Amino acid sequence: MSPARLSANSAAAKIKAGELSSEALVQACLDRVSEREPEIRAWSWLDADAALAQARACDRAVGPKGLLHGVPIGVKDVIDTADMPTAYGSAIYKGYRPRADAACVSLARAAGAVILGKTETAEFASIHPAATRNPLAPAHTPGGSSSGSAAAVADFMVPLALGTQTGGSTIRPAAFCGVVGYKPSFNRVNRAGLKFSAESFDTIGFFARSVDDIALLAHVMSGQERLGDAGLxxxxxxxxxxxxxxxxxxxxxxxxxxxxxxxxxxxxxxxxxxxxxxxxxxEQLHEAHAVIMQYEAARATAWEYRVHGDLLSPAYHQRMRAGLAIPHERYEAALRQAESGxxxxxxxxxxxxxxxxxxxxxxxxxxxxxxxxxxxxxxxxxxxxxxxxxxxxxxxxxxxxxxxxxxxxxxxxxxxxxxxxxxxxx
Amino acid sequence: MSPARLSANSAAAKIKAGELSSEALVQACLDRVSEREPEIRAWSWLDADAALAQARACDRAVGPKGLLHGVPIGVKDVIDTADMPTAYGSAIYKGYRPRADAACVSLARAAGAVILGKTETAEFASIHPAATRNPLAPAHTPGGSSSGSAAAVADFMVPLALGTQTGGSTIRPAAFCGVVGYKPSFNRVNRAGLKFSAESFDTIGFFARSVDDIALLAHVMSGQERLGDAGLxxxxxxxxxxxxxxxxxxxxxxxxxxxxxxxxxxxxxxxxxxxxxxxxxxEQLHEAHAVIMQYEAARATAWEYRVHGDLLSPAYHQRMRAGLAIPHERYEAALRQAESGxxxxxxxxxxxxxxxxxxxxxxxxxxxxxxxxxxxxxxxxxxxxxxxxxxxxxxxxxxxxxxxxxxxxxxxxxxxxxxxxxxxxx
Known part of the structure; x- marks a missing residue:
């Protein structure tokens, strides 16, 4: 079996035991990407040499090793990375290189993870779709907005990936691609370095092929208890x-x-x-969700709309106009409904x-x-x-x-x- | 009287009526800065020519004008600006130029405001102080972390400024410098483009010399009702x-x-x-606040700590260590206390x-x-x-x-x- 098919837990255990090198694991993932990516288009940026260099650095490292030591992970391209371009699914940010890693990326690296690359996202994690195809049936959508993360994990290109959810952007693509998806509670995964869509809802979520892998990543990010630690x-x-x-x-x-x-x-x-x-x-929370999401998203990308409106999709323009038209009182009422809910x-x-x-x-x-x-x-x-x-x-x-x-x-x-x-x- | 002493409301009204040019107003503010800045050190970045160019563009503009047309505003240097460096009060970000304006900056510009410059902040809006002095007594602190914004408004360098508050970083410097400070409710001012400290608390706040000026800026940012619109x-x-x-x-x-x-x-x-x-x-909320703030701040600046720890102050290192030592369960309990509160x-x-x-x-x-x-x-x-x-x-x-x-x-x-x-x- 290719190491690309290992779970994150198994891969980490084998690397720790010296039975597998991070380089071999990452190479196996890259081989899978080479084979499948022309059709699936899960990655907005992936540099094989850079990924292998990270893996070799893990293999050379001495001293205590983190829980994800040598394990590759994909990162949705609305999450900042200091060493890879980050385009938020928008032509406005083509080639943009953030100064810093997002908190979640830095925490993954601190646990030893290899950032394999950036995964495709709908424009600003909204509705204009990425080019990604469903790996199980390429004429079908993989879901969105975390399209590339779901597809890459489903297609054995990487065992773990980060996504986000503001409406259904983690759970729905997980469902469409047949993998395990997890949208944590608010306040579980720090959002510094995430491009905001609607800050009241934006949540960093995970994709994996088992609940145990999800729980491992959740432990790394938040320090929350791992499953099985206490006979659960x-x-x-x-x-x-x-x-x-x-x-x-x-x-x-x-x-x-x-x-x-x-x-x-x-x-x-x-x-x-x-x-x-x-x-x-x-039932009223559906409407409250729409009001809050549109009101906040229209403000979060105020700069993009004002300065680079020509590079936004027609669908995004429509959302901006809808959001800017919402009176503050209606937004406030929706916040109150959410709180009561x-x-x-x-x-x-x-x-x-x-x-x-x-x-x-x-x-x-x-x-x-x-x-x-x-x-x-x-x-x-x-x-x-x-x-x-x-x-x-x-x-x-x-x-x-x-x-x-x-x-x-x-x-x-x-x-x-x-x-x-x-x-x-x- | 120098136009630098005008309220934002008066200045906007005079500009609208053609009684004052934005250039004259901005020049008056810049004159005040020239006179006072060597002692007060309120500004982390200010380019007089760039500010005047913005003002002249306002004076040349035709068509409908926003509520802050031609009025200068200072922006705390933890808030991103696309045309000015943004250093978050840290040597790590010396010379860093963000790709985009923060949402609040873009909304101010959309209303016609001139961004005069970036105001000094404590390191990552935490506790290591800025160089700013209290304009009323330069041997005294202006308060923090929004030190420059409070001092600049108090010293008639600018009629309005943006700050942030995670603990007391808006209200306290407003008090120490003798100006009006406003920390809005959560969800009033969009935080996209704000460097996060503790996302559960970080709030963008305002400084002005009157409540009416605060209300004007709040209306521009959130669309909330202006005072006096309804006989209030x-x-x-x-x-x-x-x-x-x-x-x-x-x-x-x-x-x-x-x-x-x-x-x-x-x-x-x-x-x-x-x-x-x-x-x-x-009373227990004091402790809950400390736990949440330190836990979140230690994650929000995970990249800075891991990659550029040598450029962080000893005080910040101490906060990072304290935050990373907090067990997840304690953080969760503090979140529950906050919710009950x-x-x-x-x-x-x-x-x-x-x-x-x-x-x-x-x-x-x-x-x-x-x-x-x-x-x-x-x-x-x-x-x-x-x-x-x-x-x-x-x-x-x-x-x-x-x-x-x-x-x-x-x-x-x-x-x-x-x-x-x-x-x-x-």
Missing amino acids: REDKAPRIGLCRTSRWSQASSQMREVIESAAQKLAAAGADVELVALTPAF RQDFADVWGELDVLITPSAVDEAPLGLENTGDAVFNRIWTLLGVPCVHLPFGTGTAGLPLGLQVVGRRQGDVATLTCARWIEDRL | REDKAPRIGLCRTSRWSQASSQMREVIESAAQKLAAAGADVELVALTPAF RQDFADVWGELDVLITPSAVDEAPLGLENTGDAVFNRIWTLLGVPCVHLPFGTGTAGLPLGLQVVGRRQGDVATLTCARWIEDRL
């Missing part, structure tokens, strides 16, 4: 709420079936599963450990001009709660389906623990 | 809570006297004034419009090595509520005292309205 794996079966949300009818019948079937399978495996309904107030959500839980709910309306749609609908992501992003996408089942187009595991705010370790329990049983 | 000036007398906080004994006797005397004067002018006590839980604070209000409380422990202390104590600022920053400093009275060293007006979260217009009522009567 052997915990009793979780109490799961099946949450259809007010938008259940927008999910395809095959998506609804896969969620119901996952619920049955988990119940059969010993989980307590019950239906959970959200109050009608949560966060307080009300605490009452949903009772004895439950996690909710399960769709990650997307269906498998990845055909075509590259649209990255899909965030209808099953927005309110969780607004609530600031942890979300994990787990692949499960296949749709009629042969593309992956799956479910979203949603936890309590700041209950990330418990959520990942339940997600791993679910992953093991699906 | 003639509102009935406010209901004011005198809030000594648990740290009252840390205020000097002259500071305590000035607050009590302000309360009496306002009551005599018709305000309802009552004592308001905070529950003991609020925000909910509990809603119960303090009853029928009150605003609180008044000290802005600082005393007048500006002697010496430049320490920017003063944020003990009367931290919990309001953590709560995310609007704060306005108003100068009132003079201490034994001949330096200004004053009071802080604190409002409800997102109640910024009401708070500024009350602050103006109070300003008029003090």
Whole structure:
């Protein structure tokens, strides 16, 4: 088996044990990139020699080694890197080289990671799509805005990648590409050096091919507990709420079936599963999300709009105009709704450990001009709660389906623990 | 009178009416800078020719004009500017020129403002002081970390300036320099392009010489209502809570006297004034603030610490070490305390419009090595509520005292309205 197919945990363990060099691992990833990238277009910047030089430096290093020592990671191109160009998915920033690494990149490097390259993103992590194709079916979108990170991990080009989510930009591409995606609670991953879209929602998320790899990266970034450190794996079966949300009818019948079937399978495996309904107030959070996102995004890229408007896509122009037209009072009202929603959500839980709910309306749609609908992501992003996408089942187009595991705010370790329990049983 | 002494509102009105050119106004400010800067050192970067070129472009402009057309503003040097170096108060960034303007700078320019230059800041808006001196007594600190912005406005070098507050970095220097300072609610001024210190608290704030000027700038930045637009000036007398906080004994006797005397004067002018006590839980927010600030700051500057540690001050190294030593669980617990505090604070209000409380422990202390104590600022920053400093009275060293007006979260217009009522009567 090519080392490119190893999990991050296995690769790190083999490197630590001297059974694998970082150079061999990175070379295997680069070989996969060489083979597949002309079709998939996951990378906005990748310099093989620079990546190998980082890997050789890891192999030469003496002294204590970090938890990601020698392990390559992809970085969404809305996150700054001091040694690689960072274009935010926009022609305005073509060739731009930031002065500093973003905090999350620096923390990954401090743990020994090799930054393999920058992954494609929709323009300013918004809606104008990247050129990336779904590695499982290149005529289909990989989802967005973290298109390249999802595709690169799904296609075994890299075991880990960083993305972001403001609406559904981590969970949806994870779903469309069939990998594990994680949008942490607010305040888990420092955002210094992230190009802001809507600061009330922008969250740095991760892509991997297992929950254990996600948990490793989360530990590196935040210091939160790793899974298994405290016998969590052997915990009793979780109490799961099946949450259809007010938008259940927008999910395809095959998506609804896969969620119901996952619920049955988990119940059969010993989980307590019950239906959970959200109050009608949560439905209003869709509108509040749109108002806050558009209001803030229109201000965050005020310079780009004023000085380089000719280089923005028509779709971005439309978003800017919509955002600038929102009266401050409406934005304030939406902030109040969001705050109430966060307080009300605490009452949903009772004895439950996690909710399960769709990650997307269906498998990845055909075509590259649209990255899909965030209808099953927005309110969780607004609530600031942890979300994990787990692949499960296949749709009629042969593309992956799956479910979203949603936890309590700041209950990330418990959520990942339940997600791993679910992953093991699906 | 020199145009440098005009308020922003007056200057904008005169420019609009053709009674004053932006060039004449900017030249007057530059003359003041020439005269005073060798002693005060408020500016980290100022190019007179570039400022005059902006002013002349305003004077030549045809078509509709923004609310700040031709009015100069100073920008704290932790806020990015595309046409001026931005050093974040650190030798690491000497000569660094960002690619883009921060959102707040671009919004000011869109309203016609002239960016006069960059104002001195403590290293990464933390504690290692800038070289700035208090314009009222150059052997005394101007406060920090927004040292240059406070000093420049106080010294009539510029009518408006942008600062930031993570602990007390806007309100305290405003107090020490005797100008009006405003730390808005969270989410009022977009933070894209701000160098983060602690993202849970970092707030862009303003300096001016009147509440009306603060309100004008707040309207430009957020679209929030301007004062007087809806007859607010003639509102009935406010209901004011005198809030000594648990740290009252840390205020000097002259500071305590000035607050009590302000309360009496306002009551005599018709305000309802009552004592308001905070529950003991609020005292714990001081510790929660320190934990969150240090944890986040240590991650926000991870790159600087790892790559350029030799260029950080010893004080910053100490903060980094303290922040990196905080376990994630402690940070999480502090976030929960902050969240509870925000909910509990809603119960303090009853029928009150605003609180008044000290802005600082005393007048500006002697010496430049320490920017003063944020003990009367931290919990309001953590709560995310609007704060306005108003100068009132003079201490034994001949330096200004004053009071802080604190409002409800997102109640910024009401708070500024009350602050103006109070300003008029003090």
